[in-house]
Amino acid sequence: MLEFVGQMIGGLIGRGGSSLSVPILDGAFKPNNLLEEAEVLLERPGLEDMALAPDGSLLAAAGAEVLAIDGDAAKLVERHDGTITALTVLRDGRRVVALGDRIVIEGQAAPLTEAGGRRFKAITALSVMADGRILVCDASARYDGDKWQYDLMTKGRSGRLLALDPAGGKDELLQNDLAWAFGAMESGNGVLLSESWRHRLRLAGRGDATGELPGYPARITPTADGGFWLSLFSGRAQIVEFVLQENSFRREMMETIDPKYWISPALSSGEDFLEPLQSGGVKHMGILKPWAPPRSYGLAVRCDANRNPLMSVHSRVGGANHGIVTTLERGSEVLALSKGAGRLLRMDLQAIRIANGITGGTA
Amino acid sequence: MTPILELRGLTKLYARVPAVENINFSLMPGEVHALLGENGAGKSTLTKMIAGVVEPTSGDILLDGKPIHLRTPAAALEAGIAMVFQETSLVPSMTVAQNLFMGNEQFFNRLRGINIAAQQFMQALNFQVDPTAMVQTLGAAKKQMIEIARAMLSNARVIVFDEPTATLTPEEKKHFFDLVRTLKGRGVAIIFISHALEEALAISDRITILRDGQHVVTDATANFDRARIVQSMVGRSLSEELYGKRKDFVRPPGERILQVSNLRVGNMVRNNSLSVFAGQVTGVFGLVGSGRTETFKVVSGAIKRNYLNGGEVFIRGKRVRYRVPAQSLREKVAYITEDRKIEGFFETMSIKANIFMGRLAKAGWRKFWLRRSEMNRIGEEWGKSLHIRAVSKDAKVIELSGGNQQKVVIAKSLIQEPDLIIFDEPTRGVDVGAIAEIHQMINRLADEGKAVVVISSYLPEVMQLSDRLLVARQGRVVEEFSPLDATEENLMYAAVH
Numbered sequence: 001m002l003e004f005v006g007q008m009i010g011g012l013i014g015r016g017g018s019s020l021s022v023p024i025l026d027g028a029f030k031p032n033n034l035l036e037e038a039e040v041l042l043e044r045p046g047l048e049d050m051a052l053a054p055d056g057s058l059l060a061a062a063g064a065e066v067l068a069i070d071g072d073a074a075k076l077v078e079r080h081d082g083t084i085t086a087l088t089v090l091r092d093g094r095r096v097v098a099l100g101d102r103i104v105i106e107g108q109a110a111p112l113t114e115a116g117g118r119r120f121k122a123i124t125a126l127s128v129m130a131d132g133r134i135l136v137c138d139a140s141a142r143y144d145g146d147k148w149q150y151d152l153m154t155k156g157r158s159g160r161l162l163a164l165d166p167a168g169g170k171d172e173l174l175q176n177d178l179a180w181a182f183g184a185m186e187s188g189n190g191v192l193l194s195e196s197w198r199h200r201l202r203l204a205g206r207g208d209a210t211g212e213l214p215g216y217p218a219r220i221t222p223t224a225d226g227g228f229w230l231s232l233f234s235g236r237a238q239i240v241e242f243v244l245q246e247n248s249f250r251r252e253m254m255e256t257i258d259p260k261y262w263i264s265p266a267l268s269s270g271e272d273f274l275e276p277l278q279s280g281g282v283k284h285m286g287i288l289k290p291w292a293p294p295r296s297y298g299l300a301v302r303c304d305a306n307r308n309p310l311m312s313v314h315s316r317v318g319g320a321n322h323g324i325v326t327t328l329e330r331g332s333e334v335l336a337l338s339k340g341a342g343r344l345l346r347m348d349l350q351a352i353r354i355a356n357g358i359t360g361g362t363a
Numbered sequence: 364m365t366p367i368l369e370l371r372g373l374t375k376l377y378a379r380v381p382a383v384e385n386i387n388f389s390l391m392p393g394e395v396h397a398l399l400g401e402n403g404a405g406k407s408t409l410t411k412m413i414a415g416v417v418e419p420t421s422g423d424i425l426l427d428g429k430p431i432h433l434r435t436p437a438a439a440l441e442a443g444i445a446m447v448f449q450e451t452s453l454v455p456s457m458t459v460a461q462n463l464f465m466g467n468e469q470f471f472n473r474l475r476g477i478n479i480a481a482q483q484f485m486q487a488l489n490f491q492v493d494p495t496a497m498v499q500t501l502g503a504a505k506k507q508m509i510e511i512a513r514a515m516l517s518n519a520r521v522i523v524f525d526e527p528t529a530t531l532t533p534e535e536k537k538h539f540f541d542l543v544r545t546l547k548g549r550g551v552a553i554i555f556i557s558h559a560l561e562e563a564l565a566i567s568d569r570i571t572i573l574r575d576g577q578h579v580v581t582d583a584t585a586n587f588d589r590a591r592i593v594q595s596m597v598g599r600s601l602s603e604e605l606y607g608k609r610k611d612f613v614r615p616p617g618e619r620i621l622q623v624s625n626l627r628v629g630n631m632v633r634n635n636s637l638s639v640f641a642g643q644v645t646g647v648f649g650l651v652g653s654g655r656t657e658t659f660k661v662v663s664g665a666i667k668r669n670y671l672n673g674g675e676v677f678i679r680g681k682r683v684r685y686r687v688p689a690q691s692l693r694e695k696v697a698y699i700t701e702d703r704k705i706e707g708f709f710e711t712m713s714i715k716a717n718i719f720m721g722r723l724a725k726a727g728w729r730k731f732w733l734r735r736s737e738m739n740r741i742g743e744e745w746g747k748s749l750h751i752r753a754v755s756k757d758a759k760v761i762e763l764s765g766g767n768q769q770k771v772v773i774a775k776s777l778i779q780e781p782d783l784i785i786f787d788e789p790t791r792g793v794d795v796g797a798i799a800e801i802h803q804m805i806n807r808l809a810d811e812g813k814a815v816v817v818i819s820s821y822l823p824e825v826m827q828l829s830d831r832l833l834v835a836r837q838g839r840v841v842e843e844f845s846p847l848d849a850t851e852e853n854l855m856y857a858a859v860h
Binding site for chain 2: 238308309357358
């Protein structure tokens with residue numbers, strides 16, 4: 001009751017959860033052009049996820065296909081009967097793909113369609129744990145993965161994180177009531193998961209969280225030093241926070257406007273003059289720049305084992321390589337998947353360090 | 364040519380300890396003479412004797428070649444000697460015009476008359492200050508302008524400027540230098556005290572350097588460079604410590620200790636956002652009025668943000684809204700003020716009592732269990748660790764030099780064991796020796812993993828100290844630079860455009 005009254009008062013005076021504030025891109029999040037200037041390894045519509053096999057080879061999922069990427073060559077590995085929404089590889093080398101509402105494990109005839117007494121609806125990420133179980137992010141119980149904007153605009157929090165035993169053992173519900181679960185990995189402290197609509201990383205089953213991220217977090221991939229790469233598929237903007245508080249406006253927008261023109265984050269933009277938020281400008285350092293509120297943005301951040309951000313790569317407003325959903329570190333290179341542009345990008349780790357002004361440390 | 368002002372063997376003893384000893388000094392008509400030295404070198408004592416504030420113990424003051432006895436500031440003013448003090452000596456609760464004409468009041472004063480006269484006089488000096496404004500509502504730069512105007516109004520032939528540019532913006536400084544040149548052209552002799560060595564080199568004709576109350580050297584400015592000045596001032600080469608080589612290493616960021624999102628404070632802070640990380644020095648550069656101080660005063664609870672839609676402040680991810688600074692102390696936030704005389708210490712209390720204040724503030728209700736003996740221990744411990752130099756351990760803070768006063772203010776905050784330490788203009792009005800010590804302390808705090816913010820208007824200082832550089836303009840942070848690739852030109856450009 002008190003919380004409700006607090007929220008009501010906060011809503012009136014713009015405080016607490018009703019504050020329209022968004023974090024700034026500074027410190028380790030200081031913008032650069034590294035994603036925009038990255039080498040394009042592969043360009044293909046429908047690119048969704050990628051994973052490293054135990055032998056270090058790279059697999060990517062595009063549409064219904066799984067591709068083996070060798071240099072800039074892509075070789076078809078397998079084709080499924082639905083759009084792949086997540087991909088991972090087990091320690092024994094078997095591929096696991098999610099097709100939205102089911103999981104197909106290589107070598108198993110029947111796909112997994114439910115867990116914990118509930119059918120899968122929008123599987124967005126898969127990750128393998130040390131004990132061989134698979135972490136599954138089922139982002140929403142209400143909307144399919146491609147309808148993520150609906151889930152955001154209806155303030156959905158029906159996502160869940162599960163640990164599945166591929167050998168048919170007991171499933172475990174690690175966390176439910178998630179506001180769009182879009183990434184998970186096992187870390188030294190537990191299972192780390194990303195919750196997009198709450199702009200935070202949290203440890204499953206615990207209150208410990210890293211909040212107030214400047215974007216909407218997506219998949220998390222571990223690095224050799226115990227840290228991880230976190231992809232953020234779009235940046236936060238005050239105008240979106242505002243729309244999320246205006247219930248009647250939002251309802252009308254959802255009823256009357258095509259979702260691709262909604263005032264909401266997007267994976268790509270700049271393709272149509274009807275898109276909102278693309279006009280306006282701000283003068284910085286004597287240069288007229290596109291207006292700061294981004295509709296789409298490219299961002300991935302490298303964090304250390306304590307979840308402190310160390311460095312980041314960006315494709316800024318006006319760029320093309322937006323909607324980063326997966327970022328991997330392989331040896332001295334960093335690979336990023338831009339879902340917005342349908343591109344697989346390659347960057348040099350040392351160049352990222354230098355561009356971020358890192359002169360010491362381990363990252 | 365006869366010097367307009369000459370000092371011969373001037374000595375001032377306090378409790379038999381010489382503050383200045385056997386000083387010989389001359390000032391020619393139309394000359395700008397820079398007087399340099401560390402804090403505690405005796406500059407202030409010397410100039411106070413010239414301005415009639417302090418009487419010399421021995422030695423002579425000659426004006427136009429004739430000995431004079433200046434027993435009061437009024438006598439000095441009558442003789443044509445005016446002094447513009449380092450920290451303003453204005454009455455905050457009076458208007459600009461009233462301050463300007465203070466001491467020259469008639470039996471019957473017509474307020475409108477002095478307002479008009481003040482307006483005309485300020486306009487003649489091209490100072491944009493409303494004569495009817497209360498002084499307490501003005502910023503430091505405008506207060507300085509009134510001080511200067513007051514000296515000009517008295518038709519002084521000798522003007523002593525004590526740190527006149529410390530609070531001025533670059534534009535205001537340029538205007539001030541133009542003014543000094545105009546005065547010089549009229550034959551007014553100027554004694555110019557500054558810690559900004561570049562200014563002394565740029566504007567003065569001769570430079571005199573004092574050290575420990577003794578005269579070290581007087582020479583034409585053309586014969587000096589920064590290294591020689593610093594060497595003469597401190598007796599050791601500090602230039603490397605102070606202005607070091609270009610930074611080639613920055614500390615990696617630790618945990619995000621502070622996050623400010625879309626902060627608004629009246630029309631001073633407009634939608635300001637920034638982050639501060641542990642284990643780093645975050646430098647904040649900006650001109651006067653850029654909202655830097657107000658932003659961090661909100662963070663420390665010294666002032667409040669807008670009630671409606673005032674933005675958010677997070678300390679270690681926790682949303683906070685402090686009503687008073689005591690609340691921020693509990694979250695381990697310390698703000699070290701830029702205005703130490705007003706907000707930093709109790710001037711008539713001893714060093715140890717002032718430092719103990721910090722301990723009391725941290726103790727909360729447990730303060731009743733603290734003993735006075737702890738005050739002595741704390742005073743001694745911190746005095747030693749920060750090298751606070753005083754005539755005696757019971758010396759009042761007002762009796763200390765600017766650098767030592769600043770160290771007391773810093774000690775008062777550090778005793779609270781903060782994790783986020785905000786230094787606002789930490790070396791303003793501080794001598795070069797103390798600057799080096801304060802810089803070392805700031806670096807040590809960052810090395811210990813503390814989140815340190817340094818707000819400074821002095822570019823070499825922020826560039827040398829910072830691991831991240833934020834530039835504020837018109838109430839918000841507009842750019843972030845790495846000190847590895849920032850240049851003074853870039854920073855200044857971001858601050859003004």
